Amino acid sequence: MGRLASAYRQAVAAHRAARAHLDAARDALGAAPAPAAPLGADELVARLAEVGDALATPTPGVTPAAAAAVPVRIGEASTSEGGFPVLVPLGGGHHLAVDTDARDPRVAGLLRALVLRLTATAPAGEVRVAGIDTVALGATFGPLRPLLDAGVVDPPATTEAEVAALLDAAERHAREAQHGAPGDTPLLLVVAAAAPPPRELARLAALTHAGPAAAVCVLVAGHPSRRPGDAPPPLGATTAVRLTERYAYVGDPPGVPFSDDGSGLAAPVLLDGDPPAASVRALAEHLGAAVRHGDAVGFAELLPERRWAESAGNGLRTVVGRAGRAPVTVAFDDATPHWLVGGRTGAGKTVFLLDVLYGLAARYSPAELQLYLLDFKEGVSFTEFVPTGRDPSWLPHARAVGIESDREYGVAVLRELRRELHRRATLLKRHGVTKLADLPRDTPVPRVVAVIDEFHVLLAGNDAPARESVDLLEELARKGRSYGVHLVLASQSMTGIEALYGRAEAVFGQFALRVALPGGGGVLGQRGDVAAALPVGSAVVNTAAGAAGADTVVRFPDAHAAADELGRLRHRLWQARPAGARPPAVFKGYETARLEDDPTFTGLRPGGRRPLALVGRTVDVHGSTALFIMDTTPGRHLAVVGTSPAGADVLRAATLSLARQHAPGECRFLLAPLVAAADVVADETVEALTAAGHVVERLDATGLRGRVAELADRVGQGATGPAPAGRTFLVGFGMDAASAVLGTPDPQTFRSGLDDLRALLRQGPGHGVHLLGWWRGLRRLADDLGGTQNRDDIACLVALNVPGGELGLHLGVHDLAYTPRPDRALLVDRHDQRTRLIVPFARDAHELAGEG
Numbered sequence: 001m002g003r004l005a006s007a008y009r010q011a012v013a014a015h016r017a018a019r020a021h022l023d024a025a026r027d028a029l030g031a032a033p034a035p036a037a038p039l040g041a042d043e044l045v046a047r048l049a050e051v052g053d054a055l056a057t058p059t060p061g062v063t064p065a066a067a068a069a070v071p072v073r074i075g076e077a078s079t080s081e082g083g084f085p086v087l088v089p090l091g092g093g094h095h096l097a098v099d100t101d102a103r104d105p106r107v108a109g110l111l112r113a114l115v116l117r118l119t120a121t122a123p124a125g126e127v128r129v130a131g132i133d134t135v136a137l138g139a140t141f142g143p144l145r146p147l148l149d150a151g152v153v154d155p156p157a158t159t160e161a162e163v164a165a166l167l168d169a170a171e172r173h174a175r176e177a178q179h180g181a182p183g184d185t186p187l188l189l190v191v192a193a194a195a196p197p198p199r200e201l202a203r204l205a206a207l208t209h210a211g212p213a214a215a216v217c218v219l220v221a222g223h224p225s226r227r228p229g230d231a232p233p234p235l236g237a238t239t240a241v242r243l244t245e246r247y248a249y250v251g252d253p254p255g256v257p258f259s260d261d262g263s264g265l266a267a268p269v270l271l272d273g274d275p276p277a278a279s280v281r282a283l284a285e286h287l288g289a290a291v292r293h294g295d296a297v298g299f300a301e302l303l304p305e306r307r308w309a310e311s312a313g314n315g316l317r318t319v320v321g322r323a324g325r326a327p328v329t330v331a332f333d334d335a336t337p338h339w340l341v342g343g344r345t346g347a348g349k350t351v352f353l354l355d356v357l358y359g360l361a362a363r364y365s366p367a368e369l370q371l372y373l374l375d376f377k378e379g380v381s382f383t384e385f386v387p388t389g390r391d392p393s394w395l396p397h398a399r400a401v402g403i404e405s406d407r408e409y410g411v412a413v414l415r416e417l418r419r420e421l422h423r424r425a426t427l428l429k430r431h432g433v434t435k436l437a438d439l440p441r442d443t444p445v446p447r448v449v450a451v452i453d454e455f456h457v458l459l460a461g462n463d464a465p466a467r468e469s470v471d472l473l474e475e476l477a478r479k480g481r482s483y484g485v486h487l488v489l490a491s492q493s494m495t496g497i498e499a500l501y502g503r504a505e506a507v508f509g510q511f512a513l514r515v516a517l518p519g520g521g522g523v524l525g526q527r528g529d530v531a532a533a534l535p536v537g538s539a540v541v542n543t544a545a546g547a548a549g550a551d552t553v554v555r556f557p558d559a560h561a562a563a564d565e566l567g568r569l570r571h572r573l574w575q576a577r578p579a580g581a582r583p584p585a586v587f588k589g590y591e592t593a594r595l596e597d598d599p600t601f602t603g604l605r606p607g608g609r610r611p612l613a614l615v616g617r618t619v620d621v622h623g624s625t626a627l628f629i630m631d632t633t634p635g636r637h638l639a640v641v642g643t644s645p646a647g648a649d650v651l652r653a654a655t656l657s658l659a660r661q662h663a664p665g666e667c668r669f670l671l672a673p674l675v676a677a678a679d680v681v682a683d684e685t686v687e688a689l690t691a692a693g694h695v696v697e698r699l700d701a702t703g704l705r706g707r708v709a710e711l712a713d714r715v716g717q718g719a720t721g722p723a724p725a726g727r728t729f730l731v732g733f734g735m736d737a738a739s740a741v742l743g744t745p746d747p748q749t750f751r752s753g754l755d756d757l758r759a760l761l762r763q764g765p766g767h768g769v770h771l772l773g774w775w776r777g778l779r780r781l782a783d784d785l786g787g788t789q790n791r792d793d794i795a796c797l798v799a800l801n802v803p804g805g806e807l808g809l810h811l812g813v814h815d816l817a818y819t820p821r822p823d824r825a826l827l828v829d830r831h832d833q834r835t836r837l838i839v840p841f842a843r844d845a846h847e848l849a850g851e852g
Contacts, residue, residue: 068092075271088239093212095238101194101222102140109273116275126186131156133193140193146284155533161548168549174214185215195222209236299562308365312447313437318359321556336513337481341490343517354559372450374402376457386586396577404589408837410458412620414472424483436484447484455489459499464817466499477510494522516540585622593617593839595653600625606663614657616838626838628796635795637771642800647774648678653841664693667727672699675734701741705753712756715767727768735773736780761793797828
């Protein structure tokens, strides 16, 4: 009954349109006085001209073309008595074919004129143009570029694969129109600059037989073929135009009948040429604004009716925008487990990702969905998902968020995801099932979505982090489908990534869903940049790893424009968070690490068994505190190395953290500020220690030598004598500056201060004596130690701006991957075999003088 009613409504609409055209013709004829005698040839031509002009100028912006045909001018008939406009019906199931392709300038100009007239006279958004141009590689539609930029004309298909994809989309359009209500579907105008290959031409011909309900109008040039032996498929309800050297003939040219019924206009026609460029620009400005307004997708369209009402057992789904008037839903499931997103700068990549994340977070509760979010560009893509000083809310699904992430942080997140894979594999085996949906209801396992924006930065170069990242990504991409771990990789470019050479297919081959924003056609493979001409706010979504025939052009909302709406949604989700929910672990690559803000530092109390020297924040998933244990094990001393004055800050942090673990009187601090670059920091350290009630003694280079000799003598006797009461921390700011004094031998004993220092380093920890020193160069440190063979005498090392090669030689590690950069350091603990990138602790404001 539904189809019968739909067909009836279409017939009524077509009948009314025909009556309207008939009435218009009668009105035009009735405007002149009735002839008293039969019209002569001159009068007939004049009357035809009047009627033609009346019908050829329908009211702009209000003439529909999908349900009923409209008369469209194609040129002017030429007779000895004068000329008159020639109109053909287009739309409403009526089509046009020209026997010469668009390499003839007359045909190219006619096609462009028809596109302009149909789009100009229909309501904004009611006509969409899809072009096929395999003979001129898109040049036929070049003069219509303003309409393409305005979103009225789609980028033309120029390859066989693109033509097939365009016809796939046209057939889907026709099917949806036939099942919808009349008038609900805009007219799709398919313009072929030349007849495509036989297979595609047959599909094009089938569209001409689909009838008015399909809402498709076909303009095809180069049909029928003039080559002998060609038998092109017949077209339905199509006006045929044949060109001669000078004229065109609509229907049968005189003496050369080619239609079945012998109909045709018995007069040659001069085809209309190109529309003026100014008219194209003016129409583009008018329609562009109207189309953008009509196609604008509101953020509310992406959200479900009920929050957190969906189950992720069989996958995650969300609406990302609209294709025409239909919502487009995409998924993380067995068919499309991972996504690849590409687009040039400013194409809306971040906006699209935010739309997806908010859509998922609104549909699935934190028990169903967890998010790991990494941003490797200098932006704030995911800042709104974490608590800030201005807004304490966070997205309760987010587990880890990296903003301006270090590559090492990205590797740490990938390692964490791999550990999650292994945990889930063990869980599935324990329950004897193979997929998450089969787990018992009392064993909920949320799906994980990890988004890596500008992932090419993570894989830059061919060093150890890049190689490990590729290994981890390949494993996660292969196994993630089975264990509910999904990846979204987004970037401006998918080429030139050295670490992926020979392995790109192994990684990207698992990414079935591709999203190409403007300039991001590379994610679709070798098909060319089909997204190059897309307007901002739209994307090609492909569900078959970029293969032709699976494209959908989607418009999505601007999340930035809906900031207030997003803020309200985020607050509602935050307020509904489960009891005991924690904010995400946040790594902000640009943020200074402060000792006073560190939770480990604030939790320190006197009485601990093994003192901890805190030096920074580890670049890992949870931002754990970077520290060394200062126990009685030989070598438990700290050396901070590098010319950067940040070395003084690190020494300050280690000293204050040790002081916090001792009650006044339980230890003493011997501070030696030996370089001017550390004077301010040393003064602040002395002030803080004194305020806490600790015993503090300041030393110069000479005093340092004396105390070192005294301590060395005491620990040397400690093997047989009593151990000294409490601990002693010798803190040297610029130890290398004392090398000359320490290196001078005593004239009586011939023993130097360096001899005492080396003895103290070897035996001090067992007697509660620890050295914390800042050296401004590795060679100076090695010399003071007596060569690299004694490097284990100081097992704890923080390397600042030290070249990786030099550091590797000192440590005896030949493949050390470390590139020094501001606000980063390498922590090395030779006893625990730990090597970690850290953000060293720093004071709020550096008031350091130049190096001494």
